[in-house]
Amino acid sequence: MTALGILYPGHFAEDDYARIEQLLGSDIRVDLVRVEGAEDAHRVDAPREMGSPERLAASVEGLRLAGAETVVWAAPSGGFGYGWEGAQEQVRALAVAAGMLASSTSFAFVHAVRELGVRRVAVGAPYAQDSADLFADFLRAGGVEVAGVRAAGAGTPEEIAGWGEAETLALARAADASGAEAVVLPDIALHTAAHVPLLEESLGKPVLTANQVTVWEGLRLADRRVNAPELGALFTREPIVQV
CATH class of the missing domain: 3.40.50.12500 (Rossmann fold)
Incomplete structure (x- = not known):
């Protein structure tokens, strides 16, 4: 069993993840944890508050308890809004707080x-x-x-x-x-x-x-290759790239 951790803001398209999990097969679990107080706002002034290290760190305990092996911060604007270098720092901080490999949808x-x-x-x-x-x-x-x-x-x-x-x-x-x-x-x-x-x-x-590449990124971090044509060309290609 491979358990993927997803930090998700809001309550908008979270059912996409249940569908993706079903399409991936029985040996992959997608654990979704909502980041409290965060919303995937469409404003350029929102991302820094939404993706602050403190806010993300406060949400990772649920993933650890669930046995997640990797974590992906699933808020594109909460990643790219920091710029390339800032988003890298964000992911490094998340990895330290979670104690597991981490990334974000932006990098995905x-x-x-x-x-x-x-x-x-x-x-x-x-x-x-x-x-x-x-x-x-x-x-x-x-x-x-x-x-x-x-x-x-x-x-x-x-x-x-x-x-x-x-x-x-x-x-x-x-x-x-x-x-x-x-x-x-x-x-x-x-x-x-x-x-x-x-x-x-x-x-x-x-x-x-966004939701498709977020799950794929979690699999990439876990070094899992999954053939799932129902999820598009991305899930029919090998090998998975390395960072």
């Missing part, structure tokens, strides 16, 4: 792009333009070329959590850009676990989504 996207063997991606974010641009800058800092950034400028995470297949597909199509080898949708409030195959078939290229 960079690692997943490398795993796919692509260089240029298009970004489709429900965020406002300033937050979407910060995420694109983070990808660039990780060596990823960004062919285009589409910011939907949607409202609250609660609203995004209400999006269905049609809205998610519309965002992915609007984001797709000439020369992009993959499309990235960086919002954990977006339900995507049931839609990745459709998105990839419609666009004709890999699609990376």
Whole structure:
């Protein structure tokens, strides 16, 4: 049994993780612990409070008790909002507090792009333009070329959590850009676990989504390789990249 720990802000698309766990097989467990007082806000001034070392450290005890082997901080803006160096410090502090290997969804996207063997991606974010641009800058800092950034400028995470297949597909199509080898949708409030195959078939290229890459990152840290085509091209590639 491999137990993955996920620190999750809010109550938006948490059911994605139960679906992903089911698709991965019976020997993988995904333990979700909510970070109290944190929300995956779509504002550039929110991430530092949301992802503070003290707030994350206070939430890891539940994962240790559950027997988690790795931990991933599942709040993209709570990672990339710190910038590349700041996000690295955040993950190091989380690893020390948790006593296990740690990462974040922001780094998961960079690692997943490398795993796919692509260089240029298009970004489709429900965020406002300033937050979407910060995420694109983070990808660039990780060596990823960004062919285009589409910011939907949607409202609250609660609203995004209400999006269905049609809205998610519309965002992915609007984001797709000439020369992009993959499309990235960086919002954990977006339900995507049931839609990745459709998105990839419609666009004709890999699609990376926040909840999908978060679980994949936990597996990568645990050095587990899982073939799960229902979760997209990312879960059909080997070997998993090393940090």
